[in-house]
Amino acid sequence: MKKIEAIIRKSKFETVKDALANINVKFFTAQDVKGYGLQKGEKMVYRGSSYGTEYIDRIQMDIYTSDEKCGDIVSTILKAGATGEIGDGKITVLPIENIYRIRNAEENEMAI
Amino acid sequence: MDTNLFTTNNLWILIATVLVFIMHLGFATLEAGLVQRKNAINILFKNVMIVSIGLVSYYIIGFSLMYPGESWNGLIGFAQFGLALPEGDSIGYADGSYTYWTDFIFQGMFAATCCTIVSGAVAERMKLESFLVISLLFVSISYPITGMWKWGGGWLDEMGFYDFAGSTLVHSVGGWGALAAIILLGPRLGKYSKNGINPIPGHNIPLAAVGVFLLWFGWFGFNGGSVLSADPDAVSLVFVTTSLAAAAGAIGSFFTAHALFKSHDLTMVLNGILGGLVGITAGADLMSPMESILIGLIAGIIIPFSVVFFDKMKLDDPVGATSVHLVCGIWGTLAVGIFGSMAGLSQLMTQLIGIVSIGVFTFIFVFAVVYIVKATMGIRVSVEEETQGLDMAEHDMPAYHDLAPRSEDLAVK
Numbered sequence: 001m002k003k004i005e006a007i008i009r010k011s012k013f014e015t016v017k018d019a020l021a022n023i024n025v026k027f028f029t030a031q032d033v034k035g036y037g038l039q040k041g042e043k044m045v046y047r048g049s050s051y052g053t054e055y056i057d058r059i060q061m062d063i064y065t066s067d068e069k070c071g072d073i074v075s076t077i078l079k080a081g082a083t084g085e086i087g088d089g090k091i092t093v094l095p096i097e098n099i100y101r102i103r104n105a106e107e108n109e110m111a112i
Numbered sequence: 113m114d115t116n117l118f119t120t121n122n123l124w125i126l127i128a129t130v131l132v133f134i135m136h137l138g139f140a141t142l143e144a145g146l147v148q149r150k151n152a153i154n155i156l157f158k159n160v161m162i163v164s165i166g167l168v169s170y171y172i173i174g175f176s177l178m179y180p181g182e183s184w185n186g187l188i189g190f191a192q193f194g195l196a197l198p199e200g201d202s203i204g205y206a207d208g209s210y211t212y213w214t215d216f217i218f219q220g221m222f223a224a225t226c227c228t229i230v231s232g233a234v235a236e237r238m239k240l241e242s243f244l245v246i247s248l249l250f251v252s253i254s255y256p257i258t259g260m261w262k263w264g265g266g267w268l269d270e271m272g273f274y275d276f277a278g279s280t281l282v283h284s285v286g287g288w289g290a291l292a293a294i295i296l297l298g299p300r301l302g303k304y305s306k307n308g309i310n311p312i313p314g315h316n317i318p319l320a321a322v323g324v325f326l327l328w329f330g331w332f333g334f335n336g337g338s339v340l341s342a343d344p345d346a347v348s349l350v351f352v353t354t355s356l357a358a359a360a361g362a363i364g365s366f367f368t369a370h371a372l373f374k375s376h377d378l379t380m381v382l383n384g385i386l387g388g389l390v391g392i393t394a395g396a397d398l399m400s401p402m403e404s405i406l407i408g409l410i411a412g413i414i415i416p417f418s419v420v421f422f423d424k425m426k427l428d429d430p431v432g433a434t435s436v437h438l439v440c441g442i443w444g445t446l447a448v449g450i451f452g453s454m455a456g457l458s459q460l461m462t463q464l465i466g467i468v469s470i471g472v473f474t475f476i477f478v479f480a481v482v483y484i485v486k487a488t489m490g491i492r493v494s495v496e497e498e499t500q501g502l503d504m505a506e507h508d509m510p511a512y513h514d515l516a517p518r519s520e521d522l523a524v525k
């Protein structure tokens with residue numbers, strides 16, 4: 001079992017979500033995250049002074065999957081989430097020890 | 113005197129009073145929109161209290177100081193505490209233009225607007241109670257005294273100084289008060305650093321836009337009511353000049369801000385509208401439509417330069433009150449000597465004398481009051497309170513509960 005954490009562009013969220021639905025990913029969580037890096041955020045002007053936001057807005061998706069389906073999901077996100085420009089984000093894959101479904105205490109593969 | 117005409121006149125001034133009242137909602141929403149989320153309750157609290165303190169104190173001494181009937185050398189006079197209905201028919205009070213009660217409530221609504229101007233400039237860092245003490249003295253003593261000099265038949269009126277609805281008497285007076293206060297108060301934390309100016313953007317620009325439309329709406333009463341009767345020609349002309357100046361202010365500010373900053377900054381255009389309105393206020397009944405457009409346009413062009421200038425001087429004014437009310441108030445008062453039916457060099461000099469004398473008095477009065485309050489009560493919140501936000505620090509209440517800590521967190525004592 002794997003946990004896939006994908007940090008993607010906000011503008012690519014809908015595309016990635018639909019692509020994942022097409023390969024039958026039934027559940028994931030998503031949250032707004034802020035990245036900090038060499039690339040500054042949007043340039044803004046307020047009352048005559050311009051400034052950049054320090055942070056870059058991105059969305060992080062957390063997906064739980066079986067080992068065999070993991071490669072499919074990663075390649076789907078790589079394809080659907082890319083623009084080719086700097087700042088497309090990252091995907092990390094982590095091993096999982098156990099998963100439990102709270103409703104009925106199902107374990108592991110059953111609980112994904 | 114025709115009683116029907118009296119009724120019509122009086123009713124128009126009452127409608128104008130209601131319109132000026134709505135300007136307080138305009139100021140409140142504009143200022144709330146241009147401050148950070150964590151200070152929204154605080155700025156609204158100040159706006160609410162100023163209208164209330166302004167009206168009651170204007171009843172107790174302000175109205176009598178501003179319209180004393182008789183004065184000492186046209187400098188200061190005082191009739192009585194509170195209101196005293198003059199004897200005789202009410203139709204005779206102002207030649208059938210309005211009643212005594214109407215006179216008070218219209219002027220009282222004006223007085224409170226003057227004080228509201230200060231609240232925006234000192235936003236996000238001034239102690240609530242100190243601010244209210246300063247406001248009370250400002251609105252009940254300083255504003256009525258300088259107001260009397262012109263509208264109460266004082267020395268500036270005798271000299272021929274002209275200020276139709278208060279470019280100087282209301283707006284630049286409020287602006288001088290704001291300037292004196294922010295000099296002693298200092299900028300918000302982090303606004304000016306070694307790296308230059310760090311903008312502190314307002315949290316709700318749409319709300320600020322609502323405020324400016326409300327102010328424009330209310331200005332029909334502010335200027336239109338200052339005709340002090342329902343004279344059809346005068347009121348209609350004032351509506352035309354007022355609106356054209358506001359529109360030209362937006363256009364002037366739009367092009368200037370874009371040339372300077374290469375962006376379409378909505379807050380600058382909003383300030384431009386207000387600058388145009390403040391600019392036309394001194395001569396709204398004297399100007400042709402074309403002249404009102406020129407006055408508004410120049411006011412709009414001044415605004416972005418003025419905002420940048422005050423920032424360069426490190427005078428932090430979150431809402432641009434000094435640029436709008438002080439700078440454009442001075443411009444509008446001078447414009448009476450440049451454009452319109454009273455234009456002329458001697459009039460220009462008289463206008464200048466009025467601007468300087470009222471400016472010096474107001475600035476010194478407010479500076480002294482703020483200085484004394486600073487030395488006794490203190491005027492500035494602590495660094496911790498400013499960082500936390502005045503809503504939680506002074507009111508224990510966030511403006512937006514769904515963005516606040518959860519109730520479980522708050523319940524822990």
